[in-house]
Amino acid sequence: MIYTLEDYLVGLHSGQWFGFNNLNGSEANKTYANLVIHSSDAKPSESDCTAGVAALQSTWDGQAYARTRKAEYDQLNQFEMRYDDVKNSTTTWVDAIDTIKAAHPKP
Amino acid sequence: MAIVINGSGTVTGLAVGGLPDGTVDAGTLATNSVDSAELINGAVDNDHMAGMAASKLTGALPAISGASLTGVGITEADQWRLTTDFEGTVTTIASNLERNDTDFDKIGTGVSHSSGLFSFPSTGKWWVILNAAAKFDEAEWLQYSLERSTNSSTTIDTNLGAEAWIGGHLEVSNGGYRTGTCQVIIDVTNISNMRVRFRTQGSGLTRGKTTKNETTFTFIKLGET
Numbered sequence: 001m002i003y004t005l006e007d008y009l010v011g012l013h014s015g016q017w018f019g020f021n022n023l024n025g026s027e028a029n030k031t032y033a034n035l036v037i038h039s040s041d042a043k044p045s046e047s048d049c050t051a052g053v054a055a056l057q058s059t060w061d062g063q064a065y066a067r068t069r070k071a072e073y074d075q076l077n078q079f080e081m082r083y084d085d086v087k088n089s090t091t092t093w094v095d096a097i098d099t100i101k102a103a104h105p106k107p
Numbered sequence: 108m109a110i111v112i113n114g115s116g117t118v119t120g121l122a123v124g125g126l127p128d129g130t131v132d133a134g135t136l137a138t139n140s141v142d143s144a145e146l147i148n149g150a151v152d153n154d155h156m157a158g159m160a161a162s163k164l165t166g167a168l169p170a171i172s173g174a175s176l177t178g179v180g181i182t183e184a185d186q187w188r189l190t191t192d193f194e195g196t197v198t199t200i201a202s203n204l205e206r207n208d209t210d211f212d213k214i215g216t217g218v219s220h221s222s223g224l225f226s227f228p229s230t231g232k233w234w235v236i237l238n239a240a241a242k243f244d245e246a247e248w249l250q251y252s253l254e255r256s257t258n259s260s261t262t263i264d265t266n267l268g269a270e271a272w273i274g275g276h277l278e279v280s281n282g283g284y285r286t287g288t289c290q291v292i293i294d295v296t297n298i299s300n301m302r303v304r305f306r307t308q309g310s311g312l313t314r315g316k317t318t319k320n321e322t323t324f325t326f327i328k329l330g331e332t
Binding site: 050 | 190191192193194195196197200201202203207208209310314316317318
């Protein structure tokens with residue numbers, strides 16, 4: 001996911017407090033220069049916006065390993081694996097989880 | 108045969124075609140004296156028909172191109188959309204609105220709005236449709252509704268009874284994307300003071316784009332009031 005200025009701004013205040021002029025049918029025109037404030041809220045600085053978008057992107061990117069792990073966890077029938085392990089004195093569930101964690105380490 | 112002017116006010120002896128061309132004008136003919144027997148088949152062309160009473164259109168009618176008809180079919184259709192996302196409750200979706208301009212052109216005059224209060228170009232029964240696209244986190248929800256004003260202002264006198272409730276899934280960390288539709292057929296009896304608006308309340312992200320339809324507002328005139 002690529003975060004945008006719009007993604008950052010919607011998280012600052014609720015309601016239609018901002019918009020963009022000169023869209024001309026292009027999402028690429030949702031820029032700081034075209035930003036317009038509809039409410040009494042203060043217009044955030046361009047540097048704050050730039051930093052805010054970067055922070056959102058960093059948080060998202062930093063969770064890539066977790067999203068990948070979860071997708072692979074979801075492929076396992078974990079309840080059945082745990083039941084079988086108890087019945088058979090095996091460690092298939094723990095082994096599978098460890099394998100996924102090792103393949104996608106936390107940065 | 109000799110032409111004889113009789114003392115009784117008549118002329119006899121005149122052969123068919125015996126008068127010079129162009130000498131009999133409309134005034135020479137008695138009113139209501141020419142019937143269809145005096146007309147050649149096909150002699151009445153388009154330029155010589157002033158109009159036709161609706162009562163004459165009976166029986167088996169010929170195929171008529173729709174392009175030749177007026178007052179039938181859809182006479183008004185318009186579509187607006189939200190261009191920019193917003194979060195949470197909005198009493199009137201008032202800004203960041205544009206007419207759909209992606210392979211679309213309105214039919215008729217189209218509706219207009221001032222600060223989110225939409226007015227109609229003509230009276231009639233209008234189908235008004237809000238289609239909302241939203242994104243939710245866990246346990247968030249939004250209620251969309253259509254409301255009416257009959258005094259040209261932001262004073263709303265009735266909720267039109269058209270609501271859509273959509274929300275995030277409780278069992279996942281990110282509720283994901285949902286759409287909801289609410290719609291009403293409203294009898295617009297006065298275009299000078301009747302308005303509709305769209306509102307939402309709750310928590311969640313209402314989505315809008317300028318390049319495509321996400322949250323849209325559609326107006327179609329179905330018939331006369």
